[in-house]
Amino acid sequence: MEVRRNEQRGRYELFDGNAVVGIADYREQAEDVVVMPRTEINPDRRGQGLGAVRRRVHRRTPGVRRDGRRLAAGLVEKRSVNAVVIWESVTGTTRKAANLVAAGLRAKGIETTVNSVTRIDHGALSAASIVIVGSWTDGLVFFGQKPGRQSRLWSLPYLTGKQAFVYCTYAVDAGRAVDKLAAIVQSRGADVLGGRKVHRFHLERDCAALLEQILQTVPAS
Numbered sequence: 001m002e003v004r005r006n007e008q009r010g011r012y013e014l015f016d017g018n019a020v021v022g023i024a025d026y027r028e029q030a031e032d033v034v035v036m037p038r039t040e041i042n043p044d045r046r047g048q049g050l051g052a053v054r055r056r057v058h059r060r061t062p063g064v065r066r067d068g069r070r071l072a073a074g075l076v077e078k079r080s081v082n083a084v085v086i087w088e089s090v091t092g093t094t095r096k097a098a099n100l101v102a103a104g105l106r107a108k109g110i111e112t113t114v115n116s117v118t119r120i121d122h123g124a125l126s127a128a129s130i131v132i133v134g135s136w137t138d139g140l141v142f143f144g145q146k147p148g149r150q151s152r153l154w155s156l157p158y159l160t161g162k163q164a165f166v167y168c169t170y171a172v173d174a175g176r177a178v179d180k181l182a183a184i185v186q187s188r189g190a191d192v193l194g195g196r197k198v199h200r201f202h203l204e205r206d207c208a209a210l211l212e213q214i215l216q217t218v219p220a221s
């Protein structure tokens with residue numbers, strides 16, 4: 001078997017003789033990082049095919065990271081859904097909520113990565129079709145509420161083509177913080193499908209409700 005790079009179609013092709021038995025779309029994320037958001041293997045070749053594409057591309061292609069971390073993060077079989085939960089947090093509540101949501105998604109078979117807004121794994125983000133963004137509520141308790149540290153959120157990478165959900169943790173009254181966060185995430189190119197406020201003392205209850213919203217849109221794999 002042989003792997004060929006098809007520049008025109010932006011993919012690697014795994015050939016068995018003259019037959020294409022597997023493909024892997026690629027995107028050059030950075031100079032030294034190639035991300036493969038989608039692979040397809042002829043169903044007869046499942047089991048051997050995916051590993052073959054991964055190993056061969058990896059071995060033969062200059063520029064693909066040798067540690068394989070980002071490559072592996074982007075290598076998903078067709079129809080599998082990946083998610084990234086991005087959080088902004090001062091005292092840890094929003095991060096905890098992010099981990100709860102991620103655990104719920106993983107329990108449904110959705111490969112999920114959790115990132116601070118200041119340290120985003122671009123490979124995982126590129127491979128994800130769902131993005132959940134959480135922040136905390138900043139305001140004067142009953143008015144002027146907005147997502148905390150908005151400037152960081154405005155600097156999120158472009159999220160074009162991704163489905164997004166948002167949440168804001170709060171202590172007393174979240175006001176319109178969730179709507180404002182949704183507007184920010186939408187402005188980064190995502191399609192925001194839902195969101196909710198998450199009370200800091202009811203994380204499990206409110207994260208479960210958020211998860212339900214997400215899973216209604218995204219069937220478990």
Ligand SMILES: Cc1cc2nc3c(=O)[nH]c(=O)nc-3n(C[C@H](O)[C@H](O)[C@H](O)COP(=O)(O)O)c2cc1C
Nearest residue numbers: 089090091092093094136137139141169171172173
């Ligand atoms: C400067 C500041 C302003 C806040 N303003 C509000 C507010 O207007 N309404 C509210 O319900 N909670 C408010 N909170 C509470 C936080 O939103 C809440 O505790 C949140 O869960 C903290 O998240 P973190 O632990 O991820 O930082 C405020 C907190 C801080 C530090």
